[in-house]
Amino acid sequence: MSSNEPAALADHPFATAPDATARGPRAPRRGAFARLLGSELRLVFRRRRNLALLIVLAGPPVLIGIAVKTSAPHGGNGFFGQITGNGLFLVYTALTVSLPLFLPLAVGVVAGDSIAGEAGSGTLRYLLTIPVGRARLLAAKALSVLVFVTAAVLVVAVSGLVTGWVLFGLRDLTLLSGDTVSLADGLLRTAALTLYIVVALTGLIAIGMFISTLTEVPIAAMAATVAATIIVEVLDAVPQIGSARSWLFTHNWLGFGELLRSDVEVRTLVGWSMLQVAYVVVFGALAWARFTTKDITS
16 A cells, blocks of 8 residues: 555544444445545545636636726627626626636536546555445536536626625626516525536536546546536537537526526526436446446556
């Protein structure tokens, strides 16, 4: 066992079970999965790289707000033109800017490292002998990635909200359809919009988890996940592909604008979200099949 293995295993709840391997496999105790998930969450949120990502994601809303405050004229069209009139639009602008690259980068780093990082550091084999069922371990890692991605989206949204409040103030929200709703309604729509973006990223999380099971090199898994996002976004921008674009997981990422209209088409939003569910099912099944049958050599 390498010098990195004890440190990586020390935080795992099953690592402290006395003589666990000597007794052989047994039924998991009540609350075992919750402890496993808690351990994975601590590992994810204690990594300096991941914390640095969250700090970086808080930056774009601040930079955009300062730039608009110091140079942009009042009025105009689109989110940028509305920021000076209502700080809520800084949230939407920051999410629009972050969604194509910054948030997928966060997904790629954390999801790509989830399995490949353990395999590359040599701790995965020892973790599975504690024992921890492979399916449960994969589920715990997927949930921990989802929680981190949710935190990443919230960092962008909260940073935009606070910066917009400080620089421009928060007022009743004028929707894209021209109607005006109360600030409370606007904040509720903003929360729903944030949730929609989290759901929109679940398909990419599943893809990243699958890629992570294919290699023991975490950098390769991270790069492949981000590269897959860029390739699909490029394909999505090619109109000649036609109706096939609607099946791409990035196609409706910016569809949250539907929540800023007076009559929200809930059925449309659910339909767009179900596409991500389909990706989760397909690539989640592929990740499970690969992870539960692969030989763990390191």
